[in-house]
Amino acid sequence: MQGADPAVLQLGRKLANAGLDRIAAQRKVRDAYQQRLGCGVQPLRYVIVASGNIYEDVVQARVAARQGADIIAVIRSTGQSLLDYVPEGATTEGFGGTFATQDNFRLMRAALDEVGEELGRCIRLCNYASGLCMPEIACMGAFERLDMMLNDALYGILFRDINMRRTLCDQRVSRRLSALAGLVINTGEDNYLTTADAIEALWAEHMQRKIGILGACTGDDAHTVGIDAILNVKGCHGEKGQEAYKCFEVKNLGAQVSNDTLLQAAREFEADAILVSQVVTQKDCHRSNLAALIDLAEAEGLRAGITYVCGGPRLSHAIALELGSDAGFGAGTTPTDVASFLVQAVVAGR
Numbered sequence: 001m002q003g004a005d006p007a008v009l010q011l012g013r014k015l016a017n018a019g020l021d022r023i024a025a026q027r028k029v030r031d032a033y034q035q036r037l038g039c040g041v042q043p044l045r046y047v048i049v050a051s052g053n054i055y056e057d058v059v060q061a062r063v064a065a066r067q068g069a070d071i072i073a074v075i076r077s078t079g080q081s082l083l084d085y086v087p088e089g090a091t092t093e094g095f096g097g098t099f100a101t102q103d104n105f106r107l108m109r110a111a112l113d114e115v116g117e118e119l120g121r122c123i124r125l126c127n128y129a130s131g132l133c134m135p136e137i138a139c140m141g142a143f144e145r146l147d148m149m150l151n152d153a154l155y156g157i158l159f160r161d162i163n164m165r166r167t168l169c170d171q172r173v174s175r176r177l178s179a180l181a182g183l184v185i186n187t188g189e190d191n192y193l194t195t196a197d198a199i200e201a202l203w204a205e206h207m208q209r210k211i212g213i214l215g216a217c218t219g220d221d222a223h224t225v226g227i228d229a230i231l232n233v234k235g236c237h238g239e240k241g242q243e244a245y246k247c248f249e250v251k252n253l254g255a256q257v258s259n260d261t262l263l264q265a266a267r268e269f270e271a272d273a274i275l276v277s278q279v280v281t282q283k284d285c286h287r288s289n290l291a292a293l294i295d296l297a298e299a300e301g302l303r304a305g306i307t308y309v310c311g312g313p314r315l316s317h318a319i320a321l322e323l324g325s326d327a328g329f330g331a332g333t334t335p336t337d338v339a340s341f342l343v344q345a346v347v348a349g350r
Ligand code: B12
Pocket: 220, 221, 222, 223, 224, 225, 226, 227, 229, 230, 236, 275, 276, 277, 278, 279, 280, 281, 282, 309, 310, 311, 312, 313, 314, 329, 330, 331, 332, 333, 334, 338
C-alpha cells in the first residue's frame, strides 16, 4: 500500500470494517435461526433449481422444501465464471441457471426463510462462487446469509484456463470470507475425480490384493447379455465393466450355471463376491433360484465372507435382501453402480 493516498486507505478500512461487521451480524442471525428451527434430519436432501428465472426458481424452491428438501442449490448461469464483474439485479433470463447476483441471493434467502418458518425447519441456501469474481461472490453470499457455496479454485484453472496465481489468491480470500461468515464450502475439486478413480482409491487404501468377483447367469437362464454388460470390459451405458478395474479379478462362468457349480467355483476362485443374473421370471423361478443359492451357501459354510449380489430387469435391492442376498440391481444398472457397491461392501466386510 506504499504511496497510497491516506484518505483513500482510511475510507477503504472504514468500508471493509463495516462489511465485516455486516458479515458477523448475519452469522449471528443464522445461528439463532438454526437453533430456533433446527436443520432437518441428516442426511440432508439437496435439490437444485436452475430455471434461468429467479422468480421461477423461488417457486420451485418453495415446492421442493415442502416436499422435503433441506438445501436449495441455485445454479449459476452458464459462463458467469468468465465474467470479470458481478452482474446486478434479479435474473429473469439465464442459461442453465441464474446469475449469482446480490438481488438473486436476497430474493431466494427471503423465500427460504419464509418457507422455513412455515415448515418449522431452516432451509439452507447454496450457490456457486468459482471462476472470476470468486471473492466478490463469496462476499455477497456472506452478506445475504447463504449457508453453503460451491467454491473451487481449480475450476477456473482447469476448465477456463484462467491465470493460476490470480485464481489461487482469489480462492484464499473467498475461503477466509466464507470461514468468517460460517458458510460451508463445498469444493468442486472432487468433480475431477471420476467415480472409477474413487473406487480404485478406496480399494488401494484398504486392500493389498485384488477383489475376486465370480459371475454367472444361473439355473436355466440363458440371458447373459446383462451380466456380461456389467462384468466385461466393453461394459454398457458408456461405462466399462468390472474387468476394466485394476482392483477386480473377474471370472464370468456364463449361462445356465447350477448353484452347486457356482459355489464350487467360488471356493476354488476364493471369491469375495458372487454376482448372479436372473432374467427369466416365469413361475417366480428367479426368486426360488436365488433363495436356494443362499440356502446352499449357508449349508456349505460359504455365506459369511462373500458378498452376494443379484441382478436382472425384475430384481431390486429390496427383493434381493428379502431373498438373503446383500444387494440387488435392476434395469438400467451401470457398471459403476456395481463397482462402487462392491468395493465398499468388501472393504467394510474385511
Ligand atoms: C436377448 C434375449 C434373448 C436371447 C438371450 C441371448 C443371451 N446370450 O443373453 C435368447 C434368444 C437366447 C433368449 C431366449 C429366451 N428368452 Co429372451 N429375451 C431377450 C431380450 C430380447 C433381451 C434381453 C437383453 O439382452 N437385455 C439387455 C440387457 C443389457 O438388459 P438386462 O438383462 O436387463 O441387464 C441389465 C440389468 O437388468 C442389470 N443386470 C442384469 N443381470 C445382472 C446381474 C448382476 C449381478 C447385476 C449387478 C446387474 C444385472 O444390469 C444390466 C445392465 O443395465 C428380452 C426382451 C427384452 N427386450 O428385454 C427377452 C426376454 C428376457 N426373454 C424371454 C423369454 C421368455 C425367453 C425364452 C424363454 C424364449 C423361449 N420361449 O425360448 C428363452 C429362454 C432361454 C433361457 N433358457 O433362458 C422373456 C422373459 C420373460 C420373463 N420375465 O420371464 C423376455 C422378457 C421377452 C418377453 N417379453 O417375453 N432371449
